Amino acid sequence: MNVHDAFLHGDLEEEVYMTIPSGFWASGLNKGVMWLYVLIYVDDLLIGGKISGAIYRFKEYLSECVKMKDLSHLKYLLGIEVAYSSQGIDLSQRKYTLDIVDECALLVSWPFDTPMEQNHKLQIDGDGPYADPGQYRRIFKRLIYLTVTRPDLSYVIHILAQFLKKPQVKHWEAALRVVRYPKGCPGQGLWLSANRDQTLSAYCNSDYQSCPITR
Template sequence: MKDLGKLKYFLGLEVAREPEGMFVSQRKYALDTIAECGLLGAKPSPVPTEQNQKLALAKGPLLTDPGKYRRLVRRLIYLTFTRPELNYIVHLLSQFMQKPLEEHWVAALCVVRYLKGCPDQGIMLSSRADLTLTAYCDSDWSACPLTRRSMSAYIVQLGDSLVSWKTKKQKTVSRSSAEAEYRSMADATCELKWLERLLQHFGFSHQKPMRLFCDSQSALRIAKNPVFHERTKHVENDCHTVRDAVQSKLITTEHISTKHQPADLLTKALPAPQFKFLLSKLGIQQMFLPT
């Protein structure tokens, strides 16, 4: 065993310590990805994906070399460790690993051109934030044009620091947008419970109820109403973990407008101004780290 001192670089993760906290990025890994694609001199893209792009419905020639597509998508998956804004598009691109089309390759290169504009972007873990868990959840109803399944996403912050995020296609088809939002609330609630237990193992207790923000008034009413309505009987029992957590005062559900919903980043393609605004709410920063 040998003490190598404070962590600076490990498996592509670069760590810089400051009085304000710890900054984690993957700058060198992002630059290596850009260089491998031959886009070091390309024009940067303001967003990782274009709006109204239906990759699932793409019809065109197959990619002649699918191996390069798979390698690039695998690299992008690893970049989501510190780049949560890539979750949505990487989730889509990873569904076409078997038979990628030319259009899928172009979409993947758009992500690389986005990295070209901000390779040193990363997460700031504040040293002065309080140990309060806050979650934001969102869904895109019937997002998949092939299966009509919805997209769920959540973001969890510890104080002002981003600690957990996820984008995932729901397992079943939701009959309404409220049901889709409710399922995303259930996923976020389970993550909050797990993180609370993790804090307890470290010797920290969460005194106040954890806050869960959602932009669907219907889903919030379902979570707070103890009456089992006819319209919600088809929702699986495990989704009602939200209602149980609310009644036990483990969490509090609150409404947030869609314009200020940071989890919106993880469920759909957004215009550049809205994308940058929501990204700033997550504490994502750019900082040059020497290699």
């Protein structure tokens, strides 16, 4: 939902709870309780829940309080594209990815199959400082947000973060390689299946000896 003239309704006299108040559960809550989840970004609201009727009634209530526009099912929010099917929901950042590629002037370049060169030596001093550290940091920030739907970039982003203070030319080139990696599959993202449990498994291979920075 989108709030009309959100900035004209800035004064708030009511008491707002960002977390459940102490003692709330002891106030006679019955077993028929249902949960609604509301994500607010400036004048946009994303409302979720398991019971569509409850969401509809909540939308009606909000519209009585403040003038709003119902945008129906979520399709695009904060650079994240949402596609629905009977099998589940697909989240991707295709447009956001291509915007990063365009900003780096890499639209006509070939994509890489991997985000980082194997056995890289980015930690070792080499070819001198990069002339525009601010540009390096900006692209780095944009790549961080891309990990929302591309967790496969998490490791390489962690490596690039180590050089934010004084990036070298080779660090900028490594960042451009990361940009060219999702260019080959900009629509790839997260698949949330409707038919299986969404359990996240994580693995870590700690090797402090081989990293000259962290060892």
